[in-house]
Amino acid sequence: MMKDFDKMLAGSLQLEEPWYIKGAEFRAEEGAIHVNVGIRPGARLVCPKCGKATKRYGYEPGERIWRHADCLFYPCYVHCKRPRVLCDECGIIQINAPFERKNSRFTLMFEGYAMLIMADMPRRKASRLLRCDEKSLTAILKYWVDDAVEKMDLSDVKNMAIDETSFKKGHDYATVAIDADKRRVFDVQHGRGKEAVAEVRKKLEKHGGKAENMRSVTSDMSASYLPAVKENFPEALQVVDKFHVKQIMLKALDQVRTEEQRAAEDKKTIFAYRKLFWVPEGKMTEKQRNRFQALAKSYPKTGRAFRMVQALDIVYAAETFEQAEKSFRKLYSWMRRSRLEPMKKAALTLKAHSTEILNYFHNRKTNAIAEGLNSMIQAGKRKARGFNTFEGFASMIYLIVGKLDLAVANPLS
Ligand SMILES: [Zn+2]
Structure with missing residues (x-):
C-alpha cells in the first residue's frame, strides 16, 4: 500500500x-x-547548460520546499535538496528537479491545476479553494499565459475585430483584438486610443502576420479607432459592427423613453417594460407583443422609437447588400422625419458612418462570426474581475478567450 502511494506521488x-x-x-x-x-x-548527471556528462558537486546549501497539488484534500509539500554539478566548461551549476519550473515555489502539477481552476472562477474564489494567496496565483497565471502568447502564430489572421473594454470597475480601458476566423483574442493593449491600434499591428507583425493581408477590420465607430485602422491596415475593408449600431439606436430610444416618462404620471410601468426593447424583431413572444402594443398606446413616442429599433433588425436580416442598403435608407429617412429629437440625432450618426455600417454586408459571413465575440469577452471580464492591474486583467482575457496553447500540463486530461 505505501509502495503504491509512493508510486502515485512519484508519478x-x-x-x-x-x-x-x-x-x-x-x-x-498541521x-x-x-x-x-x-x-x-x-x-550520472549531465550539465543542464551544455548537456555534457559531468559530476555531482555537492548539494544546494538549504532544503527547498514546493507546494504540490493537494493529496486527499490535504495540502502537500515537497522537500528537496537539489544537487549541483561541476562542469569543465560551465562551472558550478544548480540542477533543477523534474517537478519544478525554475524560480517557482509550486510544482508543475500544482500550477497546471491552478490554471484550470482560475479559468473557471474569479481569482478570490480560486485563492480560497486552492489555499494559495492571490499574488502567487497571479504570478503563475502570468507566467504560463505570457509563455503561450509569446509563441502565438498570427501569420494567417485575415479578419479582425477590435473593441474597447473597461476594467478596474470602469476606471481604465483596454483594446482587445480578435481573430474573427479563429474566434479568439490575440491581443490585449492598454488604452483605447490610436496608439493601441498601432500596437496591435506591431504585435501581429512580430508574430508572422502582415498588416496588408488584413481583409477586414470590424470596430465601433469611435473617432480613435476608425482613422487608426485606416492608417495601420490600409488594405482592409472597414466595418462598423451591428452591436454598436444597435447600441446607438437603443441609447436614443432610452432618451425618448425618459422624456416621455418624465411627462407621464405613471412612472413605473414604462421602466418595468424596458427589457422588451432588447428583444430582437421576430423573436418576440405573443405575450411580449401584446404588452408592447399596450405600452405603445399609452406611450406613443416610445412606441414609435422602438419600432425604429425593430426596423434596424430588419436591415440586418437582409440577404443582399442591395436589400440592406435600401432598408437602411428607408430607416434613415423615417428617423429624420420622426420629430423625435434623439432619433433624429442618432440618424445623423448612422449616416456619417453608413459606408462602414453597410460594409458589413460585403463580408457578411465573417462578420456574423465576429458577432457574439462580445459576449465571449464579457465572460472573460467577469472572471478577470478582481484584478487591479492591466497585466492581470489581460492575462485573464487571454486565458478565457485566447484559445491558448499552454505549455503546462492539464492534470485532468
Ligand atoms: Zn556545461
Missing part, C-alpha cells in the same frame, strides 16, 4: 530514476502531507 511529480521518493509523512497537527524527494548518490 504526480514526474520523478524518474535517479530521482526518488525518500519518504512521505502526514503531520496531523493537517498537511510532506514528501521528501532525493536523488541517488551515485547518479
Whole structure:
C-alpha cells in the first residue's frame, strides 16, 4: 500500500530514476502531507547548460520546499535538496528537479491545476479553494499565459475585430483584438486610443502576420479607432459592427423613453417594460407583443422609437447588400422625419458612418462570426474581475478567450 502511494506521488511529480521518493509523512497537527524527494548518490548527471556528462558537486546549501497539488484534500509539500554539478566548461551549476519550473515555489502539477481552476472562477474564489494567496496565483497565471502568447502564430489572421473594454470597475480601458476566423483574442493593449491600434499591428507583425493581408477590420465607430485602422491596415475593408449600431439606436430610444416618462404620471410601468426593447424583431413572444402594443398606446413616442429599433433588425436580416442598403435608407429617412429629437440625432450618426455600417454586408459571413465575440469577452471580464492591474486583467482575457496553447500540463486530461 505505501509502495503504491509512493508510486502515485512519484508519478504526480514526474520523478524518474535517479530521482526518488525518500519518504512521505502526514503531520496531523498541521493537517498537511510532506514528501521528501532525493536523488541517488551515485547518479550520472549531465550539465543542464551544455548537456555534457559531468559530476555531482555537492548539494544546494538549504532544503527547498514546493507546494504540490493537494493529496486527499490535504495540502502537500515537497522537500528537496537539489544537487549541483561541476562542469569543465560551465562551472558550478544548480540542477533543477523534474517537478519544478525554475524560480517557482509550486510544482508543475500544482500550477497546471491552478490554471484550470482560475479559468473557471474569479481569482478570490480560486485563492480560497486552492489555499494559495492571490499574488502567487497571479504570478503563475502570468507566467504560463505570457509563455503561450509569446509563441502565438498570427501569420494567417485575415479578419479582425477590435473593441474597447473597461476594467478596474470602469476606471481604465483596454483594446482587445480578435481573430474573427479563429474566434479568439490575440491581443490585449492598454488604452483605447490610436496608439493601441498601432500596437496591435506591431504585435501581429512580430508574430508572422502582415498588416496588408488584413481583409477586414470590424470596430465601433469611435473617432480613435476608425482613422487608426485606416492608417495601420490600409488594405482592409472597414466595418462598423451591428452591436454598436444597435447600441446607438437603443441609447436614443432610452432618451425618448425618459422624456416621455418624465411627462407621464405613471412612472413605473414604462421602466418595468424596458427589457422588451432588447428583444430582437421576430423573436418576440405573443405575450411580449401584446404588452408592447399596450405600452405603445399609452406611450406613443416610445412606441414609435422602438419600432425604429425593430426596423434596424430588419436591415440586418437582409440577404443582399442591395436589400440592406435600401432598408437602411428607408430607416434613415423615417428617423429624420420622426420629430423625435434623439432619433433624429442618432440618424445623423448612422449616416456619417453608413459606408462602414453597410460594409458589413460585403463580408457578411465573417462578420456574423465576429458577432457574439462580445459576449465571449464579457465572460472573460467577469472572471478577470478582481484584478487591479492591466497585466492581470489581460492575462485573464487571454486565458478565457485566447484559445491558448499552454505549455503546462492539464492534470485532468
Ligand atoms: Zn556545461
